[in-house]
Amino acid sequence: MKLQNFLPTGHFWDNALSILNARKRLGYFPNPRKPRSFNEHILAQKWAFRGDLALASRVTxxxxxxxxxxEIGMEHLIVPTLGVYKNTWDIEAFHFEGELIAKSTHGSGEALIRTAQNGKAFSLEDLEVFRSWFSEDYYKRSREPNYKGLSKRIIVEPLLRDETGNPPKDFKFFCADGEPFAVQVDHGRYTHHTRQLYDTSWQLLPYSMCYDRNPVPMRKPVLLDKALEAARQLSKGFGFVRVDFYFMPSGLKLGEMTFFPGNGAERFSPAEGDAQLGRQIRKVSFTADQTAGMQKRKA
Structure with a gap:
């Protein structure tokens, strides 16, 4: 178990641990009080969350x-649910059919993909994995405030497949003050994982984060404009949020909403991409502030 699980929680400790973690991984001391780089902007949101933190916790x-x-009239984005469970006994008793994926509602990154046989989808080993998920407090591990106090449950969904028969790519829309400014696409997640970043006009950016950059541009997705508009609606009222969509033959489906990607400590390649994407956040936020000011003056 990681050391941060045993250290005190609260604003000071959460931010101190986050800054030290970023220093170790990034190679520079981030300044969340005067953010310039992308990672500093993410850490700044830990320092002083911009938006409704209670709503952020709910959508997490x-x-x-x-x-x-x-509630907001966007049911078409919902991935169907097979069940939500508070303990492993209920999961073990449930009759499943077909391909499915299990995730914790209160954590990040965990997933089990299985195919049910004779109504049973999960082995005894899988149930042990679920017990470990139930025991984890992701807030203590990450110090991301939106995870604090979340109910510990397992959600099971049908496994989505795109028109090629493969699990769909997820397109991650980086949004600042309700406006998308970049799109992340991952390739070969289960083979050779690479990553691309695009601007909202679908121009491939000259840097990547965490994983190697795939230099071959993708064709502009058919659903891009619809996804940009949906991202605007879902991100409204938050300083920064990443809105993840699956692009399905039937339309968009929401994957998740993430407020602290990489915990503010993802390395860029080349390193100057961190500063370049940070400038994009400032540009979008400045435009949003100007627009809000004009609307106030008109009112």
């Missing part, structure tokens, strides 16, 4: 976000 929860989508 992989089950609660679906209720929220229904």
């Amino acid at each position: 929860d992989k089950a609660e976000v679906k209720k929220w989508l229904s």
